[in-house]
Amino acid sequence: MIxxxxxxxxxxxxxxxxxxxxxxxxxxxxxxxxxxxxxxAGIAEAVFAAGRADPPIEVIPGIEFSTNYGEVDVHVLGxxxxxxSDEFRKVIAEFVDTRETRNKExxxxxxxxxxxxxxxxxxAENPGAVITRAxxxxxxxxxxxxxxxxxxxxxYIGEGCPYYVPRTKxxxxxxxxxxxxxxxxxxxxxxYQYGLDSAExxxxxxxxxxxxxxxxxxxxxxxxxxxREELLKLAGERKLLVTGGSDFHGTNKPCLELGTGxxxxxxxxxxxxxxxxxxxxxxxxxxxxxxxxxxxxTLLDDGKKITPDTFAALERISGAGHRIILCSGRxxxxxxxxxxxxxxxxxxxxxxxxxxxxxxxxxxxxxxLFKEGLSLxxxxxxxxxxxxxGVHVQTYRRDAVVCRRECPETEYYxxxxxxxxxxxxxxxxxxxxxxxxxxxxxxxxKSARLSLLRQALADELGEEADAFLSNPYxxxxxxxxxxxxxxxxxxxxxxxxxxxxxxxxxxxxxDISMLEAAGISxxxxxxxxxxxxLTGAAHFITSKDNSHDGLVPFLDYLGLPV
Numbered sequence: 001m002i003x004x005x006x007x008x009x010x011x012x013x014x015x016x017x018x019x020x021x022x023x024x025x026x027x028x029x030x031x032x033x034x035x036x037x038x039x040x041a042g043i044a045e046a047v048f049a050a051g052r053a054d055p056p057i058e059v060i061p062g063i064e065f066s067t068n069y070g071e072v073d074v075h076v077l078g079x080x081x082x083x084x085s086d087e088f089r090k091v092i093a094e095f096v097d098t099r100e101t102r103n104k105e106x107x108x109x110x111x112x113x114x115x116x117x118x119x120x121x122x123x124a125e126n127p128g129a130v131i132t133r134a135x136x137x138x139x140x141x142x143x144x145x146x147x148x149x150x151x152x153x154x155x156y157i158g159e160g161c162p163y164y165v166p167r168t169k170x171x172x173x174x175x176x177x178x179x180x181x182x183x184x185x186x187x188x189x190x191x192y193q194y195g196l197d198s199a200e201x202x203x204x205x206x207x208x209x210x211x212x213x214x215x216x217x218x219x220x221x222x223x224x225x226x227x228r229e230e231l232l233k234l235a236g237e238r239k240l241l242v243t244g245g246s247d248f249h250g251t252n253k254p255c256l257e258l259g260t261g262x263x264x265x266x267x268x269x270x271x272x273x274x275x276x277x278x279x280x281x282x283x284x285x286x287x288x289x290x291x292x293x294x295x296x297x298t299l300l301d302d303g304k305k306i307t308p309d310t311f312a313a314l315e316r317i318s319g320a321g322h323r324i325i326l327c328s329g330r331x332x333x334x335x336x337x338x339x340x341x342x343x344x345x346x347x348x349x350x351x352x353x354x355x356x357x358x359x360x361x362x363x364x365x366x367x368x369l370f371k372e373g374l375s376l377x378x379x380x381x382x383x384x385x386x387x388x389x390g391v392h393v394q395t396y397r398r399d400a401v402v403c404r405r406e407c408p409e410t411e412y413y414x415x416x417x418x419x420x421x422x423x424x425x426x427x428x429x430x431x432x433x434x435x436x437x438x439x440x441x442x443x444x445x446k447s448a449r450l451s452l453l454r455q456a457l458a459d460e461l462g463e464e465a466d467a468f469l470s471n472p473y474x475x476x477x478x479x480x481x482x483x484x485x486x487x488x489x490x491x492x493x494x495x496x497x498x499x500x501x502x503x504x505x506x507x508x509x510x511d512i513s514m515l516e517a518a519g520i521s522x523x524x525x526x527x528x529x530x531x532x533x534l535t536g537a538a539h540f541i542t543s544k545d546n547s548h549d550g551l552v553p554f555l556d557y558l559g560l561p562v
């Protein structure tokens with residue numbers, strides 16, 4: 001079960017994003033959407049906490065816009081929006097300014113009439129939150145002005161009450177267009193909550209559908225079975241996606257439970273509704289296949305190019321409706337650069353995964369799919385351990401490789417991966433975010449130093465990081481929550497594609513988890529001699545190597561049209 005309508009303390013809920021993840025774990029939910037009013041400030045925290053839950057929980061980035069439809073307050077949900085976009089945050093900030101103006105005026109009127117609800121006190125008790133009327137009602141109840149929140153709405157701040165102040169809002173159609181503009185799926189929230197009769201609701205739906213409305217919240221905590229069935233029928237007639245959620249606000253809505261709704265009106269939102277949302281976001285279907293390719297030694301020939309026949313096969317795969325995903329140990333920025341240089345940006349619907357599964361970027365929508373970095377404290381420990389064994393180690397920023405000093409190892413690395421280097425005695429001081437990985441390099445392939453370092457990392461960082469040899473010279477260090485295998489299953493889940501529809505091809509040790517995770521796996525014959533374990537991990541082994549179109553027969557067979 002899932003819940004696609006949840007609020008945190010960043011708007012008018014009482015649970016922090018981390019506490020919501022903990023509550024979702026207790027309820028055994030597999031996913032929930034954080035849909036705070038007019039803010040995305042809590043999403044990053046929720047995503048971070050969800051990735052560390054056991055088992056992990058998926059957090060869908062969302063928002064709930066309050067809009068004006070005549071005299072009616074209509075709410076529009078946006079799912080999968082690009083919450084990292086600076087432009088989107090600017091739009092939200094401008095929208096929130098109108099809410100702040102309204103809140104100040106309501107508090108001013110209350111205080112002028114001797115009702116002690118100062119705006120400064122309201123802010124102090126709701127630090128960092130987008131203030132709504134629910135926060136005002138909670139303040140009044142907590143300070144004994146009213147006996148409970150419903151009384152605050154019915155006597156003071158509800159529509160038609162003495163201290164209610166309307167705010168300037170966008171129209172429902174504008175909210176739909178804004179959500180679409182930033183890559184999201186717009187959905188009309190709780191359609192029966194607006195007091196509209198059937199004809200009026202259909203007029204609203206006509207206007208919103210013309211603007212691009214994609215879904216209808218049919219499963220809602222307050223609705224009876226009959227009301228839910230009516231809305232399901234309406235969504236079917238209009239070919240709208242079906243969504244559902246509790247509208248959980250913590251203690252601000254007593255007796256309403258996350259995921260399950262009210263005891264006398266239980267809610268159950270199936271995971272398949274989320275799959276429908278994902279497929280709408282990314283243009284996938286149950287028949288779409290995801291092709292995961294390692295770069296060096298697999299998709300690229302020995303000259304670091306894609307042969308003409310292999311590229312033609314990739315074009316046929318893309319044209320058949322499938323997705324091409326580069327999955328490399330290289331840093332994400334470098335994989336993106338290679339992706340464009342190879343001309344894969346012309347194919348559409350591609351994605352790239354860097355740092356051995358630590359971070360992924362969807363080129364079609366231009367958004368980050370996920371990122372699982374190493375903490376800065378872990379990176380410091382990696383450098384200290386490498387020093388103990390006299391091994392060069394480096395880590396990564398978006399734009400450069402970071403290490404202590406340039407050396408033969410960095411010169412060797414630059415021959416294959418063209419990136420700038422930044423050096424400092426304290427490399428961590430050069431990092432502005434958690435890096436996707438560290439890489440230890442020892443050019444003496446017969447040395448035991450990498451093996452000793454690997455064991456030391458396992459002993460001291462076993463709960464934080466994984467370390468493995470991608471070739472005799474490279475020891476890769478990544479987060480325990482990363483890895484190419486996890487990237488395959490995670491990407492398939494995010495794109496709404498069944499895992500049995502994933503195909504992976506690789507040639508080295510860091511590809512083994514990817515081959516094991518995929519529905520169908522292909523090992524390159526040029527890799528099996530150096531890494532015999534590939535044979536046991538793959539379903540098929542190519543008869544030709546990476547420089548002689550070894551993948552082409554498999555791509556033509558597996559890449560039939562959707």
